[in-house]
Amino acid sequence: MTANGLFWVVIFGTIAVVTLVAFIVAIVLINQRKFIRIQQEKLRESEKLQNILREIPIQVLKAQEEERRRVSSDLHDGINQMLASLKYQLHSLRETYGREQTQLGTSIDGVSAGLHATMEEIRRISHNLRPKILDDLGFQPAVRNLCDEFTARTRIHVTSAITGLPDHLPQEIELGTFRILQEALQNIEKHASATKVRVTVEKAETELEMEITDNGKGMLTAPGNIGQPDSRQNGLGMSTMRERAIVMGGNLTVSSDDGNGTKIFMRVPL
Amino acid sequence: MEKGVLYYYYFILQYSPLIPLVLGAVRFRHLEHPRRLFLLYLLVSLLLTIAMTILALRHQNNLWLMNLGFLVYAGIILWTFSMWQKNHAVKRIFRGAIAFFCLVWGAEFLISQNLFSYTVITKPTLDILFIAAACITIFQANNETDVPVVDQPKFWIGSGILLYYGGILTINLLSKELLGQSQDTLRAVLYIQPALNLAAHLLYLNGYRLK
Numbered sequence: 491m492t493a494n495g496l497f498w499v500v501i502f503g504t505i506a507v508v509t510l511v512a513f514i515v516a517i518v519l520i521n522q523r524k525f526i527r528i529q530q531e532k533l534r535e536s537e538k539l540q541n542i543l544r545e546i547p548i549q550v551l552k553a554q555e556e557e558r559r560r561v562s563s564d565l566h567d568g569i570n571q572m573l574a575s576l577k578y579q580l581h582s583l584r585e586t587y588g589r590e591q592t593q594l595g596t597s598i599d600g601v602s603a604g605l606h607a608t609m610e611e612i613r614r615i616s617h618n619l620r621p622k623i624l625d626d627l628g629f630q631p632a633v634r635n636l637c638d639e640f641t642a643r644t645r646i647h648v649t650s651a652i653t654g655l656p657d658h659l660p661q662e663i664e665l666g667t668f669r670i671l672q673e674a675l676q677n678i679e680k681h682a683s684a685t686k687v688r689v690t691v692e693k694a695e696t697e698l699e700m701e702i703t704d705n706g707k708g709m710l711t712a713p714g715n716i717g718q719p720d721s722r723q724n725g726l727g728m729s730t731m732r733e734r735a736i737v738m739g740g741n742l743t744v745s746s747d748d749g750n751g752t753k754i755f756m757r758v759p760l
Numbered sequence: 761m762e763k764g765v766l767y768y769y770y771f772i773l774q775y776s777p778l779i780p781l782v783l784g785a786v787r788f789r790h791l792e793h794p795r796r797l798f799l800l801y802l803l804v805s806l807l808l809t810i811a812m813t814i815l816a817l818r819h820q821n822n823l824w825l826m827n828l829g830f831l832v833y834a835g836i837i838l839w840t841f842s843m844w845q846k847n848h849a850v851k852r853i854f855r856g857a858i859a860f861f862c863l864v865w866g867a868e869f870l871i872s873q874n875l876f877s878y879t880v881i882t883k884p885t886l887d888i889l890f891i892a893a894a895c896i897t898i899f900q901a902n903n904e905t906d907v908p909v910v911d912q913p914k915f916w917i918g919s920g921i922l923l924y925y926g927g928i929l930t931i932n933l934l935s936k937e938l939l940g941q942s943q944d945t946l947r948a949v950l951y952i953q954p955a956l957n958l959a960a961h962l963l964y965l966n967g968y969r970l971k
């Protein structure tokens with residue numbers, strides 16, 4: 491009887507201990523599942539935050555473009571129209587008095603020429619701020635026009651090749667690519683001492699690629715990093731170009747050797 | 761031969777407090793107050809075991825030492841758990857439980873007038889208080905959202921207390937129910953108690969392993 495009792499004590503005791511152990515193990519397992527869920531929630535929150543942070547430069551660039559559009563419109567439709575009216579009045583003055591008083595006529599001609607140059611400069615600035623041609627005729631004519639104007643102004647020969655592009659690209663891609671080209675040409679004009687520039691834009695599968703090469707003096711190579719320009723030389727313009735490419739979901743690389751020109755390569759998904 | 765094996769089994773496992781005690785002593789400087797205090801419990805437990813073994817080997821009654829030990833255990837363990845409590849009301853309840861247990865302990869020995877025998881109410885009361893404190897602590901550890909339970913010392917120490925005192929309470933109650941207060945009851949406890957002791961000390965060891 492006693493031995494039987496002892497047997498049951500051991501059995502029930504073992505069950506009780508196993509139950510306690512099971513309780514502890516269950517707590518650990520439940521807690522682990524809870525923490526996996528918490529980690530996943532934290533990850534989702536972090537992704538949300540990253541998306542918001544990613545949106546900020548896009549919104550900044552959009553605001554910048556909107557502001558440029560407004561200033562461009564004010565310059566073109568406001569100040570330039572007023573100057574055109576002044577020019578017309580000068581022309582009337584010239585017609586009325588300039589023939590009798592030669593000296594006055596010459597002065598009016600001088601003022602008129604200065605006014606014309608000012609209007610041209612305003613038109614150029616306005617055009618740079620917001621290329622109307624991009625809105626009116628689209629990306630390809632705007633790129634060609636930009637290259638032609640650049641050649642006309644700087645005497646640096648630009649050859650452009652645009653191949654395989656669809657009729658319409660997303661507006662952000664068109665504007666972003668155009669701005670990168672604009673910035674690159676500006677850098678070439680200011681720093682490269684180049685005589686030739688080649689611009690190629692093409693569609694490669696699901697991506698848009700743009701390459702801008704010049705035969706200028708290039709950039710100093712970073713020590714121990716052949717082909718990569720020294721980051722200390724990468725000014726604000728270069729970082730703006732990179733930022734624009736990143737905002738479009740792509741990337742931009744610059745390769746250069748001292749004295750052997752510079753190559754800028756941009757790739758963005760379509 | 762069988763008696764010899766059981767003897768060594770019981771004898772060796774009784775000294776399992778040494779396992780977390782050594783690690784706790786090595787890492788003492790890096791431990792927070794509750795774990796330092798709990799280390800004192802492990803030390804007292806080990807010293808009591810040694811003293812009780814010596815008395816037993818001299819064929820002297822050692823139950824009075826065990827009964828006095830209950831007071832020390834209650835003070836240390838309930839205070840340790842109270843230090844882990846963030847809620848002040850619960851903290852006060854835990855500390856109040858020490859006073860309550862002292863009253864129960866005093867009352868039982870006043871009534872029985874005998875410190876040299878097994879207790880009827882004191883030990884189960886102590887076990888229940890420890891189980892409740894351990895469960896509350898484990899529950900709170902599980903509710904923490906910054907650290908998983910496995911990385912919280914209070915969870916491991918709470919689990920050890922729950923396993924040991926929960927197991928001992930069950931075995932004691934079952935033994936008394938099925939076997940009565942007899943040599944068999946004692947033997948049944950002696951079979952399982954050292955194993956529970958070892959398991960609990962391995963859980964404490966985990967608690968001291970953590971930073």
